[in-house]
Amino acid sequence: MSDAGKEPRRELARRSVGVDRVGGLVERGLDLAAALSQGAFVSVATGSHHTLALQRDGSLWAWGDNSSGELGLGDTDNRDRPMRIGGDSDWVAAAAGGSHSLALKHDGSLWAWGDNSSGELGLGDAAFTDRPTRIDST
DSSP states (O other): OOOHHHHHHHHHHHHTTTOOOHHHHHHEEEEEOHHHHSSSSEEEEEEEEEEEETTTTEEEEEOOOTSSSSTTTSSSOOOEEEOOHHHHHHHEEEESSSSEEEEETTTEEEEEOOTTTTTTTTSSSSOOOEEEEEEOOO
């Protein structure tokens, strides 16, 4: 396929996931927009080297670099396939920073995990956490 034929798919994927660097996914044959519309995933967030995906059932999945615990799986092992974060099914949104992650639950609570060297998790310290940790609003 010529680059001209790939461009509409790239643009559709960019709009679908809100990122600028999806060319590699499309070039490997993964039509991300189709995967989102036909599969159980309803939203995707990308960090520098990790990805979060929310499924229709409210479960949250992660994969990629995990050197700072940004996958929220309780360790720092990298993953090359989606892994479910815990057993909760009440996640409604997720965001991925460079090496940290944030997510909202149905009850409006905000959770964070990963790199925290600059206090980006909002936990009142600079220690990283490798599991979703609730952020107090007070």
